[in-house]
Each structure stands twice: as structure tokens, then as C-alpha cells.
Amino acid sequence: MSDQAIHFPFPKHYLRIAVGAVFFLPGLIFASWASRIATIQQTLNLSDASLGAILFSIPVGLILSLPVAGWLVSHIGSRKLVLAGLVMYALALIGLGASPNVPLLVACMVLYGFASNSVNIAVNTQAVAAEKLYGKPIMGSFHGLWSLAGFAGAGIGTIMIGQGVVPVQHFAVIALVVIIFLFVFQRYLLDDSAKTETGPAFVLPDRPLIKLGIIAFCSLICEGAMFDWSVIYFKKIINASGAWMGAGYTCFMCTMALGRFAADWFAARFGLKQTLQLSGLLTASGLLVAVIFPHLYTAMLGFLLVGFGVSSVVPMVYSVAGKSKTMSPGMALAAVSTIGFVGFLVGPPVIGFIAGAFSLRISFMLIAVMGLCVTGISSKVKL
Incomplete structure (x- = not known):
């Protein structure tokens, strides 16, 4: 369109x-x-x-x-x-x-x-x-x-x-x-029923859309892990007690919401590529801070950074996917969402498996690697 x-x-x-x-x-x-x-x-x-x-x-x-x-x-x-x-x-x-x-x-x-x-x-x-x-x-x-x-x-x-x-x-x-x-x-709402199309229910996405899906995959691994494991991390690694066990999750959720409102301004001023690159770096940096300095306030700072990091990735990726030249917006969004959603599903169990085999801190290092992947792949995608 x-x-x-x-x-x-x-x-x-x-x-x-x-x-x-x-x-x-x-x-x-x-x-x-x-x-x-x-x-x-x-x-x-x-x-x-x-x-x-x-x-x-x-x-x-x-x-x-x-x-x-x-x-x-x-x-x-x-x-x-x-x-x-x-x-x-x-x-x-x-x-x-x-x-x-x-x-x-x-x-x-x-x-x-x-x-x-x-x-x-x-x-x-x-x-x-x-x-x-x-x-x-x-x-x-x-x-x-x-x-x-x-x-x-x-x-x-x-x-x-x-x-x-x-x-x-x-x-x-x-x-x-x-x-x-x-x-x-x-x-x-925009009535787009007049612009409907005929065609198969499923079409293989092209390479640019696959790359966008992989970016979403990496970020949603981080997001899913934060949803499911942040309280456990604060309980077992930070040794937080009572309401403080939820401090990391609260920090993450607050900056994720705030970051999404700031992302539009940042993307308009500096570009989508720079926004995604910085998002990955913030995610990785925040997790490294929480892992290397496993104390209450440093971990809270780390989770604040992670919230800012993941906040803009999925919205920006969806924005780019919806402008695909090879597929309709709905089909392109479905393709990218499919790839990304796999990350949201597999992320938490993989974190748990690594935590069981090694430690929860090591498993959180994996999330940091995923943040770096967002930065790396974004650098190679034409936006």
C-alpha cells in the first residue's frame, strides 16, 4: 500500500x-x-x-x-x-x-x-x-x-x-x-477492505524479511527471559527478599514502556538502523552489568537498561516489515511475527536448561549475546 x-x-x-x-x-x-x-x-x-x-x-x-x-x-x-x-x-x-x-x-x-x-x-x-x-x-x-x-x-x-x-x-x-x-x-480505523488480495495462505518471506524476523527473534528471546526469569534472578542471584524480588521486573517493565514512547523521536532523528543498533547494545550492556555486579542496585540499573534496549526492537521491525515491497503488510507482519515468536517461546526454556547445566548467571550471558546479535544483524539490514 x-x-x-x-x-x-x-x-x-x-x-x-x-x-x-x-x-x-x-x-x-x-x-x-x-x-x-x-x-x-x-x-x-x-x-x-x-x-x-x-x-x-x-x-x-x-x-x-x-x-x-x-x-x-x-x-x-x-x-x-x-x-x-x-x-x-x-x-x-x-x-x-x-x-x-x-x-x-x-x-x-x-x-x-x-x-x-x-x-x-x-x-x-x-x-x-x-x-x-x-x-x-x-x-x-x-x-x-x-x-x-x-x-x-x-x-x-x-x-x-x-x-x-x-x-x-x-x-x-x-x-x-x-x-x-x-x-x-x-x-x-482505516477501512482497507477494498484493498484485499487473492493468493495462498502462506508465502515464504524474502531475505530482508527473514533478517528482520531474526532480529525480532533475538530481541524476543531477551524479552521472554525477562518476563519469566527476572524475579527468579533477583531471588537466587541477587538474594533479594520480599517485594525487592520484583524490583528487577518492575524496572524492566517501566523502561520498556517509556522507551517505546521515546523510540519514535529517536528513530526520526537518528534513523531506524541506529535505533536498532543502540537497542541491542543497551540490552547487552544491561545484562552484563547485572551479571558482573550481582548486587541489588547495580542489577536494577542493568534491568533498566535492558528495558530500554528491548523496548523499540519489535515496533521498529514491524514498522519496516509493514513497508515490504514484495508482500502485503499483513502477510509480511505475519512472516516476521512467526520467526520472532519462536524466540519468545524457546527463550525461557533454554535459559532454564543452561541454568540447570551451569548457572543462572551464565544463562543470562546468553541474553547478552542475543542483544549483540540484534546490533550486528541490524548493521547488515537495509532500512
């Missing part, structure tokens, strides 16, 4: 606000579910091992959606997929809270994962169009809104738990909010 092909009947800031809203809403859904996992575990009397196995149902749904979502964006348009996907996502959330047994919970998790990635590809396709309309980098701010929604969802979850609200009631409120806001903002 060229710049000239974008015809938007409202002032362009309406599109930016609407796309920002449909980034915020799935972030709210994601954080709401994450805030009640422990409650659902207790309600269904699941062991940690059983919960871990059941949670793998969400990645299964994500994987199933990867080729389908790209095909749907190309054939029905991203606006329609945003609407259908967000409604499905909200209803799946209610299903997660209402599931009385494990089989139904697993089925809802697969649907939840499928809807999650369908929305991800659709909203990023809308974001690519908005960025073309503005003629400058704005992708980072959209992803920043997703991160802010995570804080909002976690806060609402804490209040709901404190008030003794059961998950299904909590999730029903969130779903109602999502559908109301979606109804308000949907008319201001």
Missing part, C-alpha cells in the same frame, strides 16, 4: 487515536488475565506443573493463528480483523474466568491465543498505515500504549482481588469496557 493509496476521510489524528485505542484494549485484556492466573490455579486446584502444562495451550493458539491471520488481513482487511479479533479476544477472556474444569480452560486458552495474535497482526497493519499517513515513525508510541495498558490491567486486577471479585465477573467487566470502546473507535 503506497502513501498515495491511503484515503482517510477524517483528520489523520483520528486514525492515530483509534489505532492507539485498539493497541490499549488488547493490552488491558492480556494484563487482566495475567493478574488472575494464580486465582484460577487455586480455584481449579492445579499444581505448578499442571498449570505450566496447561498454559502452553496459549502458544498453541498463537501458532495456529500465524498463517491464518496474515491470510485474513490480506483477504478481508485489517479493520474487519481488528473488530472480529478483539470481540473474540474479550469473549475468550470471559471463558477463561468461567471455565469450571481443565478441558474447557484449555479450549478457551487456545481460542485466547488465536485471537491474541490475530489482533496483534491486524492492529500492527493499521499502525503501519497510520505511520505512512504521518510520514514519520509513530509505531513505538502504539506499542507503548500496550505497555501502559499492562500497568492499568494489573492495577485493576489488584483491586478486584482485594474486593473478592471472582475472575469471571472481573473479566466480564473488562470485556464490556473493550467492546464499548471498540464500538466508539471502530469507525475511525
